[in-house]
Amino acid sequence: MDEKDKIIEELKLQNETLQKKLKNKETKKSKTKFALDNLDYFKKILDIIKTQDRYTFTRKGGQEKVIKINAFVNDLLVAKIKLGGNVPDNQIGTRLSMDEHSLIKFLSSSRVKKEGAGKKKIQSPLPKRK
Secondary structure, eight states: OOHHHHHHHHHHHHHHHHHHHHHHHHHHHHHHHHHHHTHHHHHHHHHHHHTOGGGEEEETTTTEEEEOHHHHHHHHHHHHHHHHSOOOGGGHHHHHHHHHHHHHHHHHTTSOOOOSTTSOOOOOOOOOOO
16 A cells, blocks of 8 residues: 555545534434424423422522423323323333333433543453353
């Protein structure tokens, strides 16, 4: 490989990296676009949630009312399961677990995965015994 080929390979790698970064930014924008375009609807929902003690707490000496979004989302999932189909009461926990997993997977897809000192290295699996 001569010098020209090395430069071409480096440029191809840089291009791939830039394309991935651009796609990631576009994905993040598309995930927030709906909420930003419909803030009026979400404001109504959040105002209703703020009136419920179950979903709020205050901090900074009672000056700031904060929404416990995790509690609200959990209750929302349970209500969706119960109202959305014929799920018996004894199977709500199973369905809730599946929905939680799906939600975590969806929310985690946009997170940046760091590599380095803080991340454990994956060991290769043990060889099969004969």
